Amino acid sequence: MVDCDVPNMDPSSAAKENTTVGADFGIVDLDDGEQLHIYGSPGQDRFDFVRGWLLSMAIGVIVMVDANEANAVRTAEQYLQTVYSVSEDMPCMLLLARPVSADVSNRFASQLTTALGIAVPMITADVRERSQMLDALDIFSSLLAAI
Template structure:
């Protein structure tokens, strides 16, 4: 069995923990606490160290999934979790005030992996209002193209295992 490590990053509330909970074969390991700052206005729990879950994609592939904390004050974990990773997925909350700025911020924060190491990368746009999407794919692609011209951008609902599988498979196809 081939074992791969991938990481999920992105802003607070983008859905990293939700994704790992929805997709992991076994009960995930989470480090969520009640927020002590204004994140509490948004949600009851936030990740302070990491999420971990694993999934067997097919008979030869097992994927170990690590979710980073979104809050910048825990950014020391980002580098730790990045070590040895074969792929990176950036999740974006489409309902946030400025999702393009969020995407640009995370692309910059992980520039070492994205530009220097040229690691496989996929962008998942989550929390899209399907009836009335704020932004189309081109809006996000305009940002990814500032960094690399081979970055797939997908609209996903991370609560749906089928969508997460599509996101993860896209990462594998770009290897």
């Protein structure tokens, strides 16, 4: 296992102690014997080329956003527009990756739907909780099964 987290040298871009500097990869064994291969890309603009490369091979995308951030709607809109520029038909799900209130979640969903002109499936999960992330992946695998 390789640790891709390093001290954040640009605290103005994100108020967090550590940041990811590489692509992540994992395999989840599904109940039906299938495997879900998961690739993760850092969110910083300087890693756009990684996202482009991953999207060129993807059959579906989970976009993770912290809805508590002031620019969360714009960030999600940019990521989703990037996904849809590769394929308008790609299964896509938005994951609010930090705990949020129902009001914040509803306002975020409403503003994003208005910005995009379409509704995107959205769930909330705490990325630090393995069981919540496995539930999110189970939901996402259902979206993939529909294609």
